[in-house]
Amino acid sequence: MAKDKEFVQAITPQGEDFSRWYIDVITKANLMDYAPVRGCIVFKPDGFALWEAVQRELDRRFKETGHRNAYFPLFIPESFLQKEKEHVEGFNPELPWVTEVGDEKLEERLAVRPTSETIIGHMYSQWIQSYRDLPLLINQWANVVRWEKRTLPFLRTSEFLWQEGHTAHATEQEAREETERMLAVYTDFVENELAIPVLQGQKTPSEQFPGAVATYSIEAMMKDGKAVQAGTSHYLGENFARSFDIRFLDKDNERKYAHTTSWGLSTRILGAMIMVHGDDRGLQLPPRIAPTQVMIIPIGPAKARAQVLEAAQQIQTTLRTAGIRTDMDASEDVSPGWKFNEYELRGIPIRLEIGPRDLEAGQAIIVRRDSGEKLPVALADLGTRVDELLIDIQASMLENARAFLRNHSRAVHSIEQLHEVVRTEKGFALAGWCGDAACEAKVKEETGATSRNIPFSPPERMPTCVACQKDAAYTVWFGRSY
RNA sequence: CGGAGUUUAGCGCAGCUUGGUAGCGCGCCUGCCUUGGGAGCAGGAGGCCACAGGUUCGAAUCCUGUAACUCCGACCA
Numbered sequence: 001m002a003k004d005k006e007f008v009q010a011i012t013p014q015g016e017d018f019s020r021w022y023i024d025v026i027t028k029a030n031l032m033d034y035a036p037v038r039g040c041i042v043f044k045p046d047g048f049a050l051w052e053a054v055q056r057e058l059d060r061r062f063k064e065t066g067h068r069n070a071y072f073p074l075f076i077p078e079s080f081l082q083k084e085k086e087h088v089e090g091f092n093p094e095l096p097w098v099t100e101v102g103d104e105k106l107e108e109r110l111a112v113r114p115t116s117e118t119i120i121g122h123m124y125s126q127w128i129q130s131y132r133d134l135p136l137l138i139n140q141w142a143n144v145v146r147w148e149k150r151t152l153p154f155l156r157t158s159e160f161l162w163q164e165g166h167t168a169h170a171t172e173q174e175a176r177e178e179t180e181r182m183l184a185v186y187t188d189f190v191e192n193e194l195a196i197p198v199l200q201g202q203k204t205p206s207e208q209f210p211g212a213v214a215t216y217s218i219e220a221m222m223k224d225g226k227a228v229q230a231g232t233s234h235y236l237g238e239n240f241a242r243s244f245d246i247r248f249l250d251k252d253n254e255r256k257y258a259h260t261t262s263w264g265l266s267t268r269i270l271g272a273m274i275m276v277h278g279d280d281r282g283l284q285l286p287p288r289i290a291p292t293q294v295m296i297i298p299i300g301p302a303k304a305r306a307q308v309l310e311a312a313q314q315i316q317t318t319l320r321t322a323g324i325r326t327d328m329d330a331s332e333d334v335s336p337g338w339k340f341n342e343y344e345l346r347g348i349p350i351r352l353e354i355g356p357r358d359l360e361a362g363q364a365i366i367v368r369r370d371s372g373e374k375l376p377v378a379l380a381d382l383g384t385r386v387d388e389l390l391i392d393i394q395a396s397m398l399e400n401a402r403a404f405l406r407n408h409s410r411a412v413h414s415i416e417q418l419h420e421v422v423r424t425e426k427g428f429a430l431a432g433w434c435g436d437a438a439c440e441a442k443v444k445e446e447t448g449a450t451s452r453n454i455p456f457s458p459p460e461r462m463p464t465c466v467a468c469q470k471d472a473a474y475t476v477w478f479g480r481s482y
Numbered sequence: 483c484g485g486a487g488u489u490u491a492g493c494g495c496a497g498c499u500u501g502g503u504a505g506c507g508c509g510c511c512u513g514c515c516u517u518g519g520g521a522g523c524a525g526g527a528g529g530c531c532a533c534a535g536g537u538u539c540g541a542a543u544c545c546u547g548u549a550a551c552u553c554c555g556a557c558c559a
Binding site: 010017019020023027028034036037038090091093094115144146148149150151155156160162217228229230231232264265266267268269297298299300301302305332334335336337338339340341342344353355356357358365448481482 | 483517518519521549551552555556558559
């Protein structure tokens, strides 16, 4: 027990200092390292494996909904950004510029892309002539740069990885349907793969994407009660089509502007996953996304080792054949206890222990990362039992996160109550809003909370504006955010 | 970008007040031993003290500047 305590000291407990906990976990679990450039991180193999898993699952969903991948340049001519006024104003403060090459100044400086609407819009204008060219459904996996003032590994880095979908449609209705479809894809992915429950809704005008007609988001709650915008989907109307001249000849022989959308999900989702599921022992990976789902740890004195190892090998083969991502740590230079703690820290959903005692009993010990529960399982049943357990762990992680979100969300009627919710109870507040940006600003100034989104289906309708007490036009989630 | 703090071995830290040849724990390497919740013993390797200037006979230590990181604000995914 004393040693157990020592381990816990290695990670700052969440209750003591959540930020320290987060940094401790991501560094000790070997997910990332700081790079020598401000706000930039290195994704170490264990961290990048998580992003690869995200890519795999999301990419599959994009393809299933008819999208194809392409790749556009990293550099964007300044004149392109200037074409959409709100867009350039929104991103200008955080753009890095390439101004010279070797000793020569460039004729036109190039922005390192913060997002690709402009350059993709330019290309689309050349690719789209007829209604037959629509819809154009393209996604790209890319890195983008936004020189943020304040950075935090995964959640906000100067350079980050993401996917950005860019589509063009013949009609407003089709484009709006696409916007909603992709928000639903994100919701499905985040809830069912990452076990993170989200609140779907529309962003208020002050929080919307620069240049968009409407921005939708899914918002998740971290264990410190703060919000992370886990994915966004924008209906861009004809704004970018007009700026970049994306026009097509319709069936009725009239030239029309296309309606475009864009949607993105970034590596910040990894930070969210860590902050939603992690605990004082470290990471906790949802089984569906975990690169390793089961870690086998053979245990035993030298005289039994050969036998134990053989059994462990067999188990690994059995599980792998059953499609379960299984690894084994048979190293002899660290103690079993060390391994137990290590793989808990790394968040592997299931640990499987096998030693001489189990061999005699014809079983193995399975330990759940989420509950710590230890279950003996007969060797013959391993494949099916582990499979069931992984499903159960996934479900229970989502359910726990849902309960947390529910228990930390409350309807409020005044700014004071709202302040109370975000300050002491730590969570989200559901409140009425008249629609006036001044009221939104007032909430932010007095409580530090911003509007998260206007939920599609709020748990209840709030009748009056939280700030001015006039009739509410909207019911809005408020919260402090990352 | 404003406020506060930090930067000394791979990691966590002491040393700085009062300048004088760099220290602890963990980790690492070798050997022995050990395996059911971070084992033990013995021997060993490893640091231009973040970087750049300055003061001084002499700087990890004093002064100036720069950078990165952490926290708190304003800005954002």
